[in-house]
Amino acid sequence: MVRVGVVGATGYTGVELLRLLLAHPEAEPAVVTSRGNAGERLDALFPNLRGQCDLVFQEPDPAALGECDVVFFATPHGVAHAMAAELLKRGTRVIDLSADFRIKDAQVWEHWYNQPHGAPELLGEAVYGLPELNRAQIPEARLVAVPGCYPTAVTLGFLPLLEQQLVDPLRLVADAKSGVSGAGRKAQVGSLLCEASENFKAYGVAGHRHLPEILQTLSLAARSVPQLTFVPHLVPMIRGILATLYATLAHVEVDLQSVYEQRYRDEPCVDVLPAGSQPETRSVRGTNLCRLAVHRPGGADTAVVVSVIDNLVKGASGQAIQNMNLMFGLPETRGLEAIAVLP
Ligand SMILES: NC(=O)C1=CN([C@@H]2O[C@H](COP(=O)(O)OP(=O)(O)OC[C@H]3O[C@@H](n4cnc5c(N)ncnc54)[C@H](OP(=O)(O)O)[C@@H]3O)[C@@H](O)[C@H]2O)C=CC1
Numbered sequence: 001m002v003r004v005g006v007v008g009a010t011g012y013t014g015v016e017l018l019r020l021l022l023a024h025p026e027a028e029p030a031v032v033t034s035r036g037n038a039g040e041r042l043d044a045l046f047p048n049l050r051g052q053c054d055l056v057f058q059e060p061d062p063a064a065l066g067e068c069d070v071v072f073f074a075t076p077h078g079v080a081h082a083m084a085a086e087l088l089k090r091g092t093r094v095i096d097l098s099a100d101f102r103i104k105d106a107q108v109w110e111h112w113y114n115q116p117h118g119a120p121e122l123l124g125e126a127v128y129g130l131p132e133l134n135r136a137q138i139p140e141a142r143l144v145a146v147p148g149c150y151p152t153a154v155t156l157g158f159l160p161l162l163e164q165q166l167v168d169p170l171r172l173v174a175d176a177k178s179g180v181s182g183a184g185r186k187a188q189v190g191s192l193l194c195e196a197s198e199n200f201k202a203y204g205v206a207g208h209r210h211l212p213e214i215l216q217t218l219s220l221a222a223r224s225v226p227q228l229t230f231v232p233h234l235v236p237m238i239r240g241i242l243a244t245l246y247a248t249l250a251h252v253e254v255d256l257q258s259v260y261e262q263r264y265r266d267e268p269c270v271d272v273l274p275a276g277s278q279p280e281t282r283s284v285r286g287t288n289l290c291r292l293a294v295h296r297p298g299g300a301d302t303a304v305v306v307s308v309i310d311n312l313v314k315g316a317s318g319q320a321i322q323n324m325n326l327m328f329g330l331p332e333t334r335g336l337e338a339i340a341v342l343p
């Protein structure tokens with residue numbers, strides 16, 4: 001059994017981690033933290049977990065967390081910076097769902113996150129936890145940075161085109177839409193029903209913090225620095241991201257369908273749909289899948305890829321558990337086999 005701690009267990013990604021971990025046959029959630037709800041039972045706050053455990057929230061305490069084999073950070077940026085080194089020293093591995101260790105250049109991180117980097121000495125060993133790209137490094141990692149939700153959907157969509165240098169890397173466009181749970185459970189005006197429902201808007205058009213993260217990964221895939229226009233949008237649904245990606249083909253004779261099918265043939269968490277399909281967010285709701293379809297409208301030189309994920313599963317907690325499985329020698333999809341709920 002892998003003994004697990006979750007820091008930030010009252011947030012949306014934290015409680016999603018617990019929903020998945022409590023059904024995982026080889027994981028034992030042992031420590032769950034919340035500063036605001038310390039002393040309360042987990043299932044009193046989240047009745048969907050009633051009957052699954054007797055866990056009680058406690059203050060984040062490195063001594064208690066250090067008794068775990070692995071600790072997930074489902075916390076705002078900066079929290080893992082402050083606690084990761086101590087846990088690693090105690091022999092506890094760390095899987096961070098925040099952006100603290102995703103960007104390799106501390107100065108770039110500080111620019112986009114507008115705060116000092118709290119643990120630059122750990123950046124060298126942090127592994128970017130996108131199994132479809134870094135599966136070889138994850139099993140030995142002590143510290144995994146789980147990719148962001150938009151970066152997961154966008155990167156998996158562009159990867160085959162850039163790895164095989166099939167498109168102009170200087171003219172990439174990602175038009176992405178997220179459900180409101182992407183903004184977290186904390187109280188904020190933009191997430192109120194009267195603000196977010198019956199509405200559809202772009203945000204972060206001038207620059208979003210996921211842009212440098214996406215570019216860092218795509219640069220490695222393309223072996224050059226691409227240029228990407230990335231525009232996120234907020235849609236009035238709870239879960240899900242749909243990213244529509246555009247790229248100009250360098251080789252028009254290429255069979256894009258077979259490029260995608262070949263690239264993801266052995267990937268258990270990426271499903272390339274048949275030619276002509278339209279991925280929809282409800283087809284991945286609650287699952288750890290990224291579903292993709294590739295099109296070339298009118299047979300012209302623009303490739304259009306549509307990529308969908310559940311932001312809380314493949315975009316966060318499910319992908320974090322996929323990493324845990326690899327780190328502890330478990331089957332990669334253990335505990336992640338759920339089928340989407342429809343309708
Ligand atoms: N929502 C999403 O779709 C995704 C989120 N992420 C990332 O995952 C992380 C968590 O997101 P999300 O679950 O949405 O966030 P929430 O705002 O829903 O939850 C944050 C959690 O962190 C705890 N927390 C806040 N501040 C501290 C602190 N200083 N020390 C310890 N615990 C703290 C909170 O509990 P308390 O204050 O009681 O301690 C709460 O449990 C973020 O970094 C987010 O960017 C990544 C991918 C997708």
Ligand SMILES: CC(=O)N[C@@H](CCC(=O)OP(=O)(O)O)C(=O)O
Nearest residue numbers: 098099148149178179180182183
């Ligand atoms: C809808 C919404 O607000 N989404 C969030 C992104 C989700 C998230 O939490 O970002 P990380 O994956 O980097 O942690 C945003 O745009 O900031």
